[in-house]
Amino acid sequence: MSFAWAKQYEPQTAVTKWLDEKLPLPRLVYNAVGAGYPVPRNLNYMWNFGVLAGFFLVVQIVTGVVLAMHYAANGLVAFATVEHIMRDVNYGWMLRYAHANGASFFFIVIYMHIFRGFFYSSYKAPREMIWLLGVVIFLLMMATAFMGYVLPWGQMSFWGAQVITGLFSAIPLVGEPLQVWLLGGFAPDNAALNRFFSLHFLLPFVIAGVVILHIWALHIPGSSNPTGVEVKQESDTVPFHPYYTAKDGFGLGVVLILFMTMVFFLPNALGHPDNYIEANPLSTPAHIVPEWYFWPFYAILRAFTGDLTIPFTGITLIPAKLLGVIAMFGSILLWFILPWLDKSPVRSGHYRPLFRKFFWFGLIPCMIALFICGGAPAEEPYVIISQIATAYYFLHFLVILPIVSQIEVPKPLPFSITDAVLGGDKPGSTSGGGAIPPESVVEGLPGTATDGSLQPAE
């Protein structure tokens, strides 16, 4: 589906005409990320992160497939093969640093993408399905990243695997056998390493599949935008190519500079030194911490320090560990019902004065506090801070959002995207309104000039 004014793909050469009849792949690309996809003209840089996430998925798959050619998933040699990659494989150190830091950057851009969604309520109708698929992608990413971190078979790999699979042992009755089944043994060992490698290789392609569904679902209603006002007319949009390919290209360049700075100058800054010590089941590290991108959720897991008991009877209803596990998984699973918790008809946080205050002064500080506490040792004051932040986290999504969306008086919305960008577009004014005639927006595409140059036709 697309807007009525979307440009149509017209094959120019005999070859593309032939291809278009047999397998219209160029047409698909043209309509997905080419000139055939009209996009709101007012997107800010926060809308860059979807493309960047796709880019980092490709980086991870490409570097990962090559690394897998040199790696051996065997507890006896896994650590040594990683060192073989670092020392003896041509530019192996670059591949591995790109893969390790690529995971971090994948999560950075995904968090920006998700919090863009929170602020601009991108999850609301008609885009619920995009959001739900996005949450699935995020869960798959977390599983993939966790299993990837186990593969170097360092101390944090081993003890991280022990702790994370240990979460499942909190489940009543089936927990302990479940953990043994997941690990293929009573502790992480060769069996666990092998299956984690197998799944770590598989899941990125599952992610890629869900990403295709995510983009497909996106193309049904089209992209959201910072005003939250839906596209009404041709002058509200520009074709994805060249406008957003150019803008995203610049954003990609900026992020690549940051990424490459980490890869070449600070490659181990985001990792833990203990992971350069080979896994040793007999020596527990002083502080077992997951990778930084799990810290907020790790803080939620550890916030529950007391069993849920019936006071004065000594009867334990739910042990603290299970409470933590429920809360940690719940903190992400609740995103699945977010579209139905926040019923405000207004999408953009810019027009929601009360919501905006809770977002900037509630959710963001809460996430920062959870992040810091998750990386800190389980000592005061971090424990109490993480408990307050965890309470706020659940209150924010489950209590504050539904109530705010009920009582808030939103600011008046612009009539259209064109009105928001240019002003003067009102109901009943000429189609497209605004100061720029629609021809120059949509028709005057680079590449459509009569001389074939890349200049817009005047």
Add this chain to the structure above:
Amino acid sequence: MTIRLGGIIAGLGITLVLLFWSLLPGAYNLAFGPKPEQQPSYAFYEHGHGPKGGFSFDGPFGRWDYAQLQRGYQVYKEVCAGCHSLKFVAFRNLQQLGYTENEVAAEAATWTIPSIDPTTGDKVENPGKPTDAFPPVYYAGQGVPPDLSLITKARHDGSNYVYDLMLGYGEPDPAKAAKVGFEVPDGLYFNKHFPNVTIAMPAPLSDGQVTFADGSPNTTADMAKDVAAFLTWTAEPSLIQRKQTGWFVIGFLLFATTLAFLSYKQIWAGVKPKKR
């Protein structure tokens, strides 16, 4: 409506459980409970500062000091190698320190590599070849001397850590030790730069212990700096190549991103309104 009501109830429920069963008992314990025990050794730990002036390989423009790496290798060979292995490094890698192929072969031959004679099945010791890795070390004393191949990456701020550790030996202040009830256990040694200040390794270096062929200074601090530099190289032989490659990559990206920015501005010129 049901979803929202259920959400509100669940949200309040989680908060109540957290508040009454975790947060309040924890806060009560923090305020009135017993203070957490502090190890007496904490009173002695001092954060190191690394060598004066840092290492030649520090920073984005860092370079190896090959003479220093060769001295560090000599310190490793004459001092550390008695207890610590270097299993991920091969003799051929030493060529990167500025030795010629023949020098490396001669150097490798000064080491003995344990092996099994394939014709008799007997244990034998062969002279090292350039393709051999540094031999394993078997240690009978107290503690487990770690392999040193990756030591500077396996510790926070590892190059400085190794340097500081070499210089952290001494005796704890007796008055302070009596006050907090701290004693160095038998068989361990006091080192103010080791996380719990008692370490199984006796002070490995002493002034003048290693004599360098080029007559370089051989105080404990000088040798500590040399061996820390050498172990930085063993942990990451590609360190300098990485930084140099990085400058080319960043330079290219700055150029490409500038072009991307200009084309973005040009393409959007007709669409973006002037700031109102």
